[in-house]
Amino acid sequence: MIGICLLLYSVAAWTYLYVYVSPATRASLMDVFQPDYQQTYTFRSRISANLYSLLDFDYTTYNEEDNSFPLSRKEINLLYRVEKDGQLLASNTDASLASPDALPEGYNFLLIWDGSKASIWKDGQAVDVYGDGFFRGVEEDWDVPGYSNSASSSNPAYAELTVSLAAAAKPFNPGDDYGLYGMVQEFAQARVLIIWLLLVPPVAGVALLVWSIVWHKHKVRADQAIAWFTGHIWLELKLLLLVPLTFLWVLAASCTLNLFFNQFFGGPLRYLSIPLALWWSYLHINDLRYNFGHLRNSSFCTSCARLLGRQEMGWSVGQRMDRRSVLQFILCIPFFLYCALQLPLLNQYFSLPMMVLLAAAGAGLIAAQVWLLRENRRTTADMDRLLTRIRSVGGDATTPLPEDSDLRAAAEELDQMEDKLKAALSQQMKSEKLKLELITNVSHDLKTPLTSIISYTELLRQEEELPAHVKDYILVLYQKALRLQTMVLDVFDVSKAATGNLPVNLRPLDFAKLLRQTLADLDEDIQASGLSLRPALPEEPVWILADGDRLYRVFQNLIGNALKYSLAGSRVYLTLTTADGRAEATVQNTSRDELPYGVDFTERFVRGDQSRTDGGSGLGLSIARTFTEACNGSFAIRTQADLFTASVSFPLTDTRPEPEVDA
Template identity: 60%
Template sequence: MDTKWRSIKPGLAVLAFVLGVTLLLYSGGGWLYLFTGTSASVRTNLVDAFRGDYQQTQVFRQMIGDDLYALLDYAAYPDLYSMPLEERDSNLLYQVGKEGQWLVSNTTGDLSSPDTLPEGYNFLLVFAQNSVTIWKDGQELDTYGDGMFRELETAWISAGGQDVVVCLAAAKEPVDYGWSYGPYNVVQNMAQVRTYVIWLLVVPPAAGAALLVWSILWRRHRRRGVEAIGWFTGHIWLEVKALLLVPLVFLWSGCGVCLLQLFVYSNSGGLPWCLATPLPLWWSCLYLNDLRYNFGHLRSHSFCAACVRLFRRQELGWTVQRRMDRRAVLQFVLCVPFFLVWLARFPSLYQRYYYSLWPLVLAGFFLVGTGLIAAQLKLMTANRKTTADMDRLLTHIQAAGAGSPTGKLALPEDSDLREAAASLGHMEDGLRAALEEQMKSERTKIELIANVSHDLKTPLTSIVSYVELLGQEEGLPEHARDYVRILSEKSQRLQTMVRDVFEVSKAAAGNLQVTMAPLDYAKLLRQTLADMSEAIEASPASLRPRLPEEPVWIEADGDRLYRVFQNLIGNALKYALGGSRIYLDLTVAEGTATAMVRNISRDELPQGVDLTERFVRGDASRTDGGSGLGLSIARTFTEACGGSFAVQTEADLFTARVSFLLTGRRPEEEPPAA
């Protein structure tokens, strides 16, 4: 249940925001129309609806005035007018007299004085001698001074009606007598107006403000809801969104005109359109939200863009000439419908403006259009020749890039691309000459290194041998034996360097011989560790091998691969931080066996340097006598055996990976001895 509640919170937050803003818009519009689009009397009636005494309202005053005029008309001309008031409505008592006699009355009491009013009546109006006197709650009111009956005029009454007396008494709390006009109706109308005002002008803004505050408190959930809406609209085709803009513009225009009529000209005929204003508003917000979250990939959800991408994928198999020809034809075809529509409209325009200059103007347009079409056809022909030359030029560039032998490209004298083809030929000649010179220099360097290394091997072997013999002599002084020991170490190191340089040179020249055979990768690593056990024990770092027990069969040259891990483990033992651990792992995944050597360097590793290049060392300040060929030899031998070699440094963490594909071959068993 809690999960479901969390899932609907974004929707509730967005809904609260939309409803809150909508209610505030309606309320603001209602209050604005109330103060700008209504008359003062309407606003007065709204204020009167909240008065506690209905006799203080403008509606009551108008009703009393109308009743007084009606009774005066009846008293002056009883033969012309019928009795205007309902006798059964006791909320309003009346007496009409003339020449000292009562003509009509709906009460048996005396209404000529506030002291004689029946119980429950607190308002008395007496018209006598052409003037009005009003008492309310026993107090006489300043009838004309306070403007209560400012509109009351009796000058039109004839001389025969000068002695008319009219008395009107209104109940303090009207009751229902089934009469549709009177004090009770005034009270009921006040209650209805109060209800309308509360539910239309008070409750909506309060509810809107509460919903808006709720959405603000849930702004995190609202943000998720808005993102979900953006995700949904992002999957709608762009063409559908463009089509929906048409009714949106129509709605905005209709609502704008009706709002102008309502608030400027006080014309409420378009009120339904005004009430529909939030619809285009939130519709526009959907577009803005879509632009916010999907602006960068609007074209990815477009039918036209999908068709264009499909067409472009089909174009990839065409030549450049065919592509440009198709585009030129498409451009021409797109212009034809407009020209045909113009031709179809020409007869009607000619008939309509037969006696004017329009036919001449249209004829001129026709001639100009025909000339433009002819010019476009000529340009299409010229562009076709240019695209053909461009296709040849691109084909030549692709062939040159692939290393295929190509001659110089010859284009016609009037070709737009003749100079470009000539420049390409000169550039190709220069690149070819530079490449040949570089290859010649590289071959010379490799041959020189190989020859020097080969020439040094023989004297070095002799030096090593004589140093060994010298070390076996007896009776040498102690300092002489130190000299012999130093000579032995330096000659051995020099011999190793010469051998490394010779092997790297052979590998660079492609002359490195490898003997590929199935071998157990894990067994090779264990053998390497066993042979280097003395160096491992003497190192301040500890080595932690993690090798599988079962065989891991790969195909490689065992001697070369043994040398690879000799170099990698030797480097790790030599340059690892004292007291740290060196990890040697062998893993198998997706048909590939990967050996990984990891250690933390005691010196800072350089950034942006390829450590597998020849004569590159991790620290230029080292004086340990390293040649800088260890990783280069490891990479060269690994690649020569068909594997992959990678080095990665992250801060002071050094990682080397040697990977080979697994093989199904197994070593052939030697036949038993006879």
């Protein structure tokens, strides 16, 4: 309420200010917030009034003791100088005030009336006084003689005088005369008054109004706290409490109707049913509002079912089915007992044969339940054996189920499926083994003739009498032989790793140091690539267990792959981080070509662009993955659009290399 009152007052005050107050008064009010008092309407009015006072004064009878002079000689914040035909008439300063450069220290404003026009300088810069030459009386205009439409410009007495006025940049207290200093002090006092009368009330009103709205959140928090409490009450108890609430609403409705008909119904305590019913209903509605989605969580029956479910987690499928069958039979027992207890009562209305028939039917129903329970237990036992057989796939055990078992056919089909899977797996393993052996043998057989070819081409390159075109042919032959040799060695290494014959020497090494060494060795290639490589490696050692030579080859391939296939002028990032007991090195670059979707780049002979003719073999990433996994590390490739990321991670180790002993 206070906030609304303050806002109404503020609206009235600001309306009055803009409707009933003159523009000049509003400009004066706005002056109090101007940091530079010389930029205010009040200052311009004060200077204009002082100028006219000096121009209109009768200097024929003037003397320094004359108290009628419009300006005080003690006003040191405003200096003046009046001359006529070069003769000084009045002044309160020894300075000439002839130009901005002649101003004393501490003064930055100068107005000079030369007899025909006024010139103003502020901070050494000339101020446009007349604009287009017409005086309009707006707050920004200087009210001085010299305008085309000003009557004062035709006063002949003004043309005989030269008047200079200089104002201090920051007025200070001169003692007994305030002048400009008093004006600045009035600004400060008026500023405080305006803030408290025109600015604080609307701000306070808005703050109080917002606070009253925000206070609603506290009610929401209270509702949530109450809902948290009622959420722990069993659902069954809440449903039970709806019964007395219904009667309470009937009583509240009766009391309300009696009040409507001007009748007093019972005692005053009865009328407490109205607020009690409202609050009781509020609790139920509030509980439904916040706990509707999980009412079953606070149910006693649900809790019992969950407890039973947690106990069943440790049981086999057969045990669960057995216990559920037993529970089903137990739930039927109360019905059987009720029927048995009603037999004496039924004897009064039915004959003996009918009673015997009902008893026989009940006994038969019980016998059928027992038989079904036993058959279900047999089926669940067979299911347990079948599940045990499924879990032991790959072993030599069979599934011995009786001929009349419900799951006999499923067990036989499972055995046949397992035999087929074993045969297919054996055939695939044999095929893979033969393929790897073939690759290994071919690679090994190619190494010797390739070495001879490379040796002879090197000898041919040393011959000086061969024609130039023959030397070119030999160079191409030499380069292709080297490339083929590299591919053969790569295939040989991949084949050995796939067959488990790749020798690795795991020992503690500094991961960060290895990466720095790799970068140093590839520095020439990095500089020639035109790419910007941004390493982010920790200064402290990062110890892992790995084969240094194999891991060096991994990052040689990864960085070389990035240098070869990155977008021209882009950046390549190499980072090493540690988290959760592992060290992960990441090489990230932007691909020059579009990366195909769904391609495993770590497969042998797989390339990002099948049309490339850059000499790559498609084995670089495959070797990197194979060597990483051979060193018990993890290798992963991630692509997002044209962003290619390869990561290599190893577990951190507390083992340190043994110090070298000097011989």
